[in-house]
Amino acid sequence: MAEQDLVASGGPATLDTPSVTPLVALVGPPNSGKTTLFNQLTGLRQKVANYPGVTVEKHVGQVSLDGGRTLSLVDLPGVHGFSARTLDERVTRDVLEGKVAGMRSPDALILIVDVTRLENQLMLVEPVLEMGLPTLLVLNMADELEARGGAVNDEALAERLGVDIVRTSARTGAGLDGVRTYLEGVADGGTAGVHVERELSNVPASNALPVVDAFAARRNLVRGIVQEADFVPPGPSRLTERLDSLFLHRFAGPLIFLAVVLLVFQSIFTWAVPLMDGIDWMVATSGDWIGTTLPDTWYRSLLVDGVWAGVGSVIIFLPQILILFLFLGILEDSGYMARAAVIADRAMYRVGLQGRAFLPLLSGYACAVPAILAARTIDDERDRLATIFVTPFMTCSARLPVYALLIAAFIPNQPVLGPFMNQRAAVLLGLYGLGILAAVFTAFLLKRTLLKAQPTSFLMELPPYRIPSPRTLMLRLLDRSKIFLRRAGRIIFAVAIVLWTLTQFPRTEAGPPDIEQSALGTIGHVIEPVIEPLGFDWRVGIGIVTSLAAREVIVGTLGTIYGVETADEESVALQEILRRDLEPGAAIGLLVFFAFALQCMSTVAVMRRETAGWKWPLIQFTYMLLLGYVGAFIAFRIF
Amino acid sequence: MVRAEITTVPMQLPVMADQDQQEDLRLGDIPMRQEVELVSIDLPVELAEPLLERGVLPGCRICPVRSSPGGDPIVSIDGSLLALRRETAACLCVKLLSSLQDAD
Ligand SMILES: Nc1nc2c(ncn2[C@@H]2O[C@H](COP(=O)(O)OP(=O)(O)OP(=O)(O)O)[C@@H](O)[C@H]2O)c(=O)[nH]1
Numbered sequence: 001m002a003e004q005d006l007v008a009s010g011g012p013a014t015l016d017t018p019s020v021t022p023l024v025a026l027v028g029p030p031n032s033g034k035t036t037l038f039n040q041l042t043g044l045r046q047k048v049a050n051y052p053g054v055t056v057e058k059h060v061g062q063v064s065l066d067g068g069r070t071l072s073l074v075d076l077p078g079v080h081g082f083s084a085r086t087l088d089e090r091v092t093r094d095v096l097e098g099k100v101a102g103m104r105s106p107d108a109l110i111l112i113v114d115v116t117r118l119e120n121q122l123m124l125v126e127p128v129l130e131m132g133l134p135t136l137l138v139l140n141m142a143d144e145l146e147a148r149g150g151a152v153n154d155e156a157l158a159e160r161l162g163v164d165i166v167r168t169s170a171r172t173g174a175g176l177d178g179v180r181t182y183l184e185g186v187a188d189g190g191t192a193g194v195h196v197e198r199e200l201s202n203v204p205a206s207n208a209l210p211v212v213d214a215f216a217a218r219r220n221l222v223r224g225i226v227q228e229a230d231f232v233p234p235g236p237s238r239l240t241e242r243l244d245s246l247f248l249h250r251f252a253g254p255l256i257f258l259a260v261v262l263l264v265f266q267s268i269f270t271w272a273v274p275l276m277d278g279i280d281w282m283v284a285t286s287g288d289w290i291g292t293t294l295p296d297t298w299y300r301s302l303l304v305d306g307v308w309a310g311v312g313s314v315i316i317f318l319p320q321i322l323i324l325f326l327f328l329g330i331l332e333d334s335g336y337m338a339r340a341a342v343i344a345d346r347a348m349y350r351v352g353l354q355g356r357a358f359l360p361l362l363s364g365y366a367c368a369v370p371a372i373l374a375a376r377t378i379d380d381e382r383d384r385l386a387t388i389f390v391t392p393f394m395t396c397s398a399r400l401p402v403y404a405l406l407i408a409a410f411i412p413n414q415p416v417l418g419p420f421m422n423q424r425a426a427v428l429l430g431l432y433g434l435g436i437l438a439a440v441f442t443a444f445l446l447k448r449t450l451l452k453a454q455p456t457s458f459l460m461e462l463p464p465y466r467i468p469s470p471r472t473l474m475l476r477l478l479d480r481s482k483i484f485l486r487r488a489g490r491i492i493f494a495v496a497i498v499l500w501t502l503t504q505f506p507r508t509e510a511g512p513p514d515i516e517q518s519a520l521g522t523i524g525h526v527i528e529p530v531i532e533p534l535g536f537d538w539r540v541g542i543g544i545v546t547s548l549a550a551r552e553v554i555v556g557t558l559g560t561i562y563g564v565e566t567a568d569e570e571s572v573a574l575q576e577i578l579r580r581d582l583e584p585g586a587a588i589g590l591l592v593f594f595a596f597a598l599q600c601m602s603t604v605a606v607m608r609r610e611t612a613g614w615k616w617p618l619i620q621f622t623y624m625l626l627l628g629y630v631g632a633f634i635a636f637r638i639f
Numbered sequence: 640m641v642r643a644e645i646t647t648v649p650m651q652l653p654v655m656a657d658q659d660q661q662e663d664l665r666l667g668d669i670p671m672r673q674e675v676e677l678v679s680i681d682l683p684v685e686l687a688e689p690l691l692e693r694g695v696l697p698g699c700r701i702c703p704v705r706s707s708p709g710g711d712p713i714v715s716i717d718g719s720l721l722a723l724r725r726e727t728a729a730c731l732c733v734k735l736l737s738s739l740q741d742a743d
């Protein structure tokens with residue numbers, strides 16, 4: 001492959017325009033390993049998972065090459081062609097066409113394909129090479145090709161296509177040197193710095209062939225190329241055949257699906273307990289330690305009763321969130337998720353959505369924001385709108401601390417289904433179910449009123465099962481912990497300080513006022529009439545208001561309020577105080593309120609962006625708030 | 640395969656002229672594990688295009704390998720597994736491979 005770079009590597013000073021680093025774009029069909037390669041080369045950690053359509057946004061990273069040179073690499077959503085029917089495909093096309101504001105057109109390309117399906121994947125080669133940019137063809141998943149007895153003659157293929165070829169296993173890093181060598185060549189060649197705008201489409205404008213014929217022609221071309229390169233397709237993956245006959249079995253399939261879900265919920269409440277106790281202990285002892293070390297001043301109260309009680313009450317829930325992400329990670333990276341989407345498709349079809357929507361909805365269990373972005377892979381605009389409208393009903397991980405706190409406080413820990421499930425897990429499951437019901441009901445309603453549309457088709461490529469990489473999983477959990485702690489550290493910290501300050505005024509002769517008379521108490525009593533029908537007192541009211549920023553903030557808020565209130569008492573667990581102050585019916589109502597209401601400013605912001613306007617986020621916010629209020633009211637009356 | 644005289648986007652692919660087999664065999668009627676050849680796609684072009692891009696093209700070999708719990712077909716094509724809806728499968732006109740069953 002490119003040997004000119006060996007000669008030209010005289011020094012980094014060959015170019016005196018260091019401000020313009022060359023831009024190389026990663027192009028390829030979905031699930032071919034673009035992001036895996038991108039992460040390997042840039043050291044970043046964009047999401048990788050084993051189903052098509054994971055990446056839906058462009059991500060730029062820097063690759064540092066030998067001799068201090070750098071180069072920008074952009075990871076793109078996977079495409080099969082350039083028709084850009086979906087929003088994620090449009091992102092790819094816009095970047096390649098040079099139509100993204102503030103981003104130069106790529107100087108070179110890396111076309112990365114899954115070599116085990118060479119014939120299918122090379123459908124992209126013709127339109128990509130037509131762009132006329134320097135291109136490296138990366139044959140990825142070489143490990144799988146060899147393991148399953150496939151073969152291809154790289155030299156013949158390179159010669160036939162007239163491009164450099166590197167064979168890689170991006171996951172293990174094998175063959176990356178070849179990619180780096182190519183990138184060094186690009187960096188040495190420098191960049192003309194010119195910005196080229198072009199038009200890409202599935203059907204070349206030059207010939208007036210109908211789409212079908214254009215594809216058929218391209219297909220024949222590819223078939224010839226693949227034959228000349230002596231491509232021997234690998235045998236079917238035995239593992240995949242065996243697992244599919246289980247997971248897609250008429251009866252066993254859905255049962256296994258259910259069992260997996262139950263296992264997740266049960267483990268959230270059982271495995272997490274020792275870890276949570278550990279964190280709880282650490283928070284409590286460090287709080288006590290700070291309390292005894294610091295002199296008895298106002299800032300001791302701020303730190304211990306305000307900040308520590310607030311932030312500490314939230315970070316206890318880190319283990320539960322990590323368990324959820326661990327399971328989601330395993331499901332996504334093994335390839336099971338794509339099957340789950342197939343199992344769900346019939347049900348989705350009845351609701352009026354498509355099976356594709358299942359993947360964004362499922363990732364809504366982690367967080368609605370990336371889930372709403374993930375819906376870009378849905379080609380029908382009305383389907384996409386309906387999907388992102390109902391996504392926030394999926395129980396995101398920010399609800400988990402709230403649920404866990406209230407459930408632990410009000411639901412006894414007794415078995416319901418023998419050893420397999422206790423009441424707490426059952427209630428948690430019920431809340432997840434409530435979210436799903438609300439989503440289904442809303443989607444059904446939308447698809448018959450505002451977003452009426454023809455039923456669309458559903459197509460899902462099923463990747464072979466792969467063993468999830470423990471390293472990737474661990475790193476993802478680490479990233480998750482950081483995000484969670486950062487939120488606790490920023491939002492909840494700030495809220496805790498504001499709340500604590502509000503509890504300190506107006507001063508009385510004896511110092512800070514009784515909390516009922518404080519500024520915070522006054523504000524709380526102003527809100528109280530609105531929430532009184534739901535059985536909530538003013539403290540919960542303040543919690544609901546602050547949780548409009550982010551749901552888990554309510555836990556921190558209650559932690560702070562009660563921390564200040566019980567500053568003189570023996571420290572009591574938040575759960576116990578809640579049991580004292582809240583009727584069980586109101587607690588259930590609060591759970592229902594959190595299941596329905598859209599208390600998340602990030603979601604509102606991303607909805608505005610993805611629908612290009614305020615209309616949908618406003619309708620959504622109002623609708624979900626009303627549903628939450630009514631739901632909580634009914635729950636309070638019933639229980 | 641060049642049909643340059645057709646300049647409009649066809650709503651339906653022309654059925655191959657030399658069809659002497661069963662007139663209207665659809666992918667949905669094919670038993671599991673029987674490989675067939677796709678003849679035409681009876682779908683409007685915007686619904687057909689995603690299929691075309693994934694290599695589901697007239698002339699390709701396609702083999703139903705299992706059905707999902709909901710009764711929708713999962714087919715194997717060029718070594719990829721593709722899940723379809725049965726409504727879509729009913730729009731794919733196919734023909735049985737004739738006696739010359741190939742060796743691979
Ligand atoms: N066996 C094997 N698996 C790989 C290799 N490269 C990537 N994978 C796996 O393939 C799956 C898809 O990888 P991604 O990097 O997410 O693919 P992508 O092209 O970015 O996919 P989209 O973003 O959906 O277009 C993941 O499960 C990876 O772990 C490889 O070389 N060998």
Ligand SMILES: [Mg+2]
Binds near residue numbers: 034035047048076077
């Ligand atoms: Mg990706």
